Amino acid sequence: xxxxxxxxxxxxxxxxxxxxxxxxxxxxxxxxxxxxxxxxxxxxxxxxxxxxxxxxxxxxxxxxxxxxxxxxxxxxxxxxxxxxxxxxxxxxxxxxxxxxxxxxxxxxxxxxxxxxxxxxxxxxxxxxxxxxxxxxxxxxxxxxxxxxxxxxxxxxxxxxxxxxxxxxxxxxxxxxxxxxxxxxxxxxxxxxxxxxxxxxxxxxxxxxxxxxxxxxxxxxxxxxxxxxxxxxxxxxxxxxxxxxxxxxxxxxxxxxxxxxxxxxxxxxxxxxxxxxxxxxxxxxxxxxxxxxxxxxxxxxxxxxxxxxxxxxxxxxxxxxxxxxxxxxxxxxxxxxxxxxxxxxxxxxxxxxxxxxxxxxxxxxxxxxxxxxxxxxxxxxxxxxxxxxxxxxxxxxxxxxxxxxxxxxxxxxxxxxxxxxxxxxxxxxxxxxxxxxxxxxxxxxxxxxxxx
Amino acid sequence: xxxxxxxxxxxxxxxxxxxxxxxxxxxxxxxxxxxxxxxxxxxxxxxxxxxxxxxxxxxxxxxxxxxxxxxxxxxxxxxxxxxxxxxxxxxxxxxxxxxxxx
Ligand code: HEM
Ligand code: SF4
Numbered sequence: 001x002x003x004x005x006x007x008x009x010x011x012x013x014x015x016x017x018x019x020x021x022x023x024x025x026x027x028x029x030x031x032x033x034x035x036x037x038x039x040x041x042x043x044x045x046x047x048x049x050x051x052x053x054x055x056x057x058x059x060x061x062x063x064x065x066x067x068x069x070x071x072x073x074x075x076x077x078x079x080x081x082x083x084x085x086x087x088x089x090x091x092x093x094x095x096x097x098x099x100x101x102x103x104x105x106x107x108x109x110x111x112x113x114x115x116x117x118x119x120x121x122x123x124x125x126x127x128x129x130x131x132x133x134x135x136x137x138x139x140x141x142x143x144x145x146x147x148x149x150x151x152x153x154x155x156x157x158x159x160x161x162x163x164x165x166x167x168x169x170x171x172x173x174x175x176x177x178x179x180x181x182x183x184x185x186x187x188x189x190x191x192x193x194x195x196x197x198x199x200x201x202x203x204x205x206x207x208x209x210x211x212x213x214x215x216x217x218x219x220x221x222x223x224x225x226x227x228x229x230x231x232x233x234x235x236x237x238x239x240x241x242x243x244x245x246x247x248x249x250x251x252x253x254x255x256x257x258x259x260x261x262x263x264x265x266x267x268x269x270x271x272x273x274x275x276x277x278x279x280x281x282x283x284x285x286x287x288x289x290x291x292x293x294x295x296x297x298x299x300x301x302x303x304x305x306x307x308x309x310x311x312x313x314x315x316x317x318x319x320x321x322x323x324x325x326x327x328x329x330x331x332x333x334x335x336x337x338x339x340x341x342x343x344x345x346x347x348x349x350x351x352x353x354x355x356x357x358x359x360x361x362x363x364x365x366x367x368x369x370x371x372x373x374x375x376x377x378x379x380x381x382x383x384x385x386x387x388x389x390x391x392x393x394x395x396x397x398x399x400x401x402x403x404x405x406x407x408x409x410x411x412x413x414x415x416x417x418x419x420x421x422x423x424x425x426x427x428x429x430x431x432x433x434x435x436x437x438x439x440x441x442x443x444x445x446x447x448x449x450x451x
Numbered sequence: 452x453x454x455x456x457x458x459x460x461x462x463x464x465x466x467x468x469x470x471x472x473x474x475x476x477x478x479x480x481x482x483x484x485x486x487x488x489x490x491x492x493x494x495x496x497x498x499x500x501x502x503x504x505x506x507x508x509x510x511x512x513x514x515x516x517x518x519x520x521x522x523x524x525x526x527x528x529x530x531x532x533x534x535x536x537x538x539x540x541x542x543x544x545x546x547x548x549x550x551x552x553x
Binding site for chain 2: 241312313314316318321323324327370373374375
């Protein structure tokens with residue numbers, strides 16, 4: 001398998017172990033309209049620097065870094081050990097550096113250690129963060145061998161002081177080789193030569209075909225070039241396994257990327273497929289082809305665009321199933337025909353406290369547990385995976401397997417009844433009114449007892 | 452006092468196919484829990500687990516799982532083993548598909 005991966009230019013170095021893991025960037029990198037500059041060369045620079053870095057091979061546990069190329073965070077940087085959010089200050093582009101985020105059994109939102117780091121200082125600064133962590137980090141307990149614990153135990157101010165002091169020393173050891181390397185790396189990420197041409201075909205289809213319009217409204221994102229769009233292909237067809245595509249569907253998507261997408265295609269952590277650069281005139285043809293292969297579901301960002309981890313159907317660590325719960329929620333809201341009315345709402349489901357489904361940062365998070373030998377699902381509300389990251393709060397007692405879908409339905413009904421307007425999203429309503437109205441919808445019995 | 456030992460079966464996954472499998476008294480493997488060897492002695496369980504793990508060229512992740520004696524042979528105790536016995540709930544693949552074709 002490693003040989004076959006190698007032939008395709010892929011490897012598995014530092015995808016596990018107590019080192020810096022593969023660095024992630026946001027899935028719209030190099031294409032998004034709101035991007036300041038492409039984050040991928042920085043991610044690649046970090047990868048090359050961290051690979052076999054002798055000082056940081058024994059960090060106690062994994063260490064994860066994510067980079068997002070725009071102030072709008074699409075890479076969940078605040079749930080990583082180190083998050084880098086690209087920002088602009090006085091016309092210069094740099095990074096806001098966030099440390100100590102994480103999910104798993106001790107979820108934490110990362111804290112800002114530096115609000116502006118000039119891009120040229122990236123590696124010496126990261127090296128200082130890791131070096132401080134390497135000295136202070138806990139090695140006595142594997143659950144505590146994460147920088148989130150170090151930040152919590154020492155306080156962000158102390159960590160910042162130590163990192164800045166170390167940075168003064170480390171910076172002098174960098175002689176500009178890293179910047180030369182970065183310039184070289186950038187040549188491997190040159191954007192495709194974008195086509196120009198009329199986009200009338202797109203407008204015509206948009207006006208004439210309501211099915212195409214619904215898909216365009218949910219599945220397209222703004223490209224930096226006004227004649228292009230970013231296409232998200234939903235791998236969340238209602239009632240199917242989130243993120244699963246057949247071999248035939250995967251070939252269809254690869255062909256589309258080759259034909260219309262400058263030969264580029266990506267997988268997002270939200271379990272969808274992205275074609276980052278598409279000329280708008282090609283969108284109707286792409287949509288028609290996707291429809292033929294059951295890939296044209298128009299639900300990106302909606303209630304059925306659920307992240308679900310493999311759960312007990314596949315994962316040895318699981319305490320409950322997640323996939324069937326996602327399937328049932330998606331089918332139920334499809335039946336109710338409410339999905340577009342509900343609008344932006346992220347549900348994420350994990351089958352154990354490791355939180356691979358990122359349920360902590362979902363608007364509605366679902367965590368499957370084993371309570372005395374039966375599956376039990378805990379709900380959290382108000383989580384947020386973006387630059388305004390929050391960890392969701394538990395509503396109260398969990399729900400049995402056959403009660404979880406009705407519980408989600410009650411939550412959504414409550415939201416529809418109390419939102420201030422059609423434009424107010426679930427998360428905004430929750431932020432305005434807090435937990436109470438949702439709690440009374442979830443636990444009507446308990447409410448009666450109090451009254 | 453130590454907890455009393457409860458009966459066990461040895462279960463694992465087929466290394467190449469991935470299917471859930473169970474160890475039988477003749478040291479071979481079955482996809483059918485009711486055919487598995489039910490082990491009632493703690494020391495015997497540890498020894499049999501070593502026997503099973505020796506076959507690591509064909510199997511992966513062997514462990515002891517609680518089971519009870521049923522009319523048709525061993526039955527699962529925990530819902531995890533009940534799911535593993537049947538296979539994933541989202542697809543009929545692996546042994547479920549094989550069974551559907553016989
Ligand atoms: C199918 C793909 C994936 C699998 C099977 C997976 C699995 C896991 C597992 C098992 C953990 C928990 C580890 C532990 O705490 O011991 C974890 C944590 C995590 N995953 Fe993933 N993951 C996947 C994809 C991703 C992607 C694409 C991202 C990035 C966007 C990501 C971000 C994270 C983060 C940030 C954590 C750390 C949470 C923490 O420990 O504080 N995962 N993942
Ligand atoms: S959250 Fe738990 S059950 Fe789900 S994939 Fe991760 S480890 Fe497995």
